[in-house]
Amino acid sequence: MSPDDLAELHALCFDFAPRPWSAGEFRSLLDSANVALLSVGGGFVLTQLLGDEAEILTIAVHPEHRRRGIAAGLLLRVHENARESGINSVFLEVSERNTGAIGLYESLGYERAGARKGYYRDRNGNRITAVVMKRDLTKGKAELLVK
Numbered sequence: 001m002s003p004d005d006l007a008e009l010h011a012l013c014f015d016f017a018p019r020p021w022s023a024g025e026f027r028s029l030l031d032s033a034n035v036a037l038l039s040v041g042g043g044f045v046l047t048q049l050l051g052d053e054a055e056i057l058t059i060a061v062h063p064e065h066r067r068r069g070i071a072a073g074l075l076l077r078v079h080e081n082a083r084e085s086g087i088n089s090v091f092l093e094v095s096e097r098n099t100g101a102i103g104l105y106e107s108l109g110y111e112r113a114g115a116r117k118g119y120y121r122d123r124n125g126n127r128i129t130a131v132v133m134k135r136d137l138t139k140g141k142a143e144l145l146v147k
């Protein structure tokens with residue numbers, strides 16, 4: 001997917017918390033040596049490598065393609081690639097209001113590891129807490145792609 005495609009899909013999936021990222025922002029991220037993009041028809045995930053950890057910077061699936069296992073499949077590939085690179089854990093921030101995404105992460109073994117108060121703002125300017133979630137890749141067996 002090109003930076004324009006990524007920005008278009010991101011804008012469809014996010015409004016204020018977090019705000020949509022521009023094509024220029026995606027271009028600079030993709031230019032970073034430690035940022036990796038995985039995409040399939042209908043969705044993508046952007047990951048940043050930080051020492052022996054990986055951070056999910058963003059994940060988005062087109063509204064017409066949801067609940068078909070696309071996000072879970074992308075995250076399982078991220079876990080697999082991370083393990084192969086000797087990375088022990090994956091973390092991310094998610095709005096405490098985003099119960100769908102939290103359900104996705106919990107279904108893949110992520111656990112709540114903290115909170116960042118006021119990390120996002122909603123369209124009325126109200127502060128929203130981000131939940132920090134972490135997947136310990138050394139725990140449990142490697143997952144299988146089932147969808």
Ligand SMILES: CC(C)(COP(=O)(O)OP(=O)(O)OC[C@H]1O[C@@H](n2cnc3c(N)ncnc32)[C@H](O)[C@@H]1OP(=O)(O)O)[C@@H](O)C(=O)NCCC(=O)NCCS
Pocket residue numbers: 013014043059060061062065066067068069070071072073093094095098099100101103104105107
């Ligand atoms: C969150 C998001 C990436 C999920 O993508 P998806 O491809 O629909 O997710 P999957 O089909 O892989 O879901 C796998 C499991 O996660 C859970 N899940 C996913 N979306 C859910 C929702 N809206 N509500 C409750 N559980 C959900 C379910 O357990 C689901 O399994 P099931 O469908 O068998 O019940 C997608 O809804 C999206 O792009 N949302 C807007 C952007 C966003 O919030 N990104 C995450 C920001 S941190």
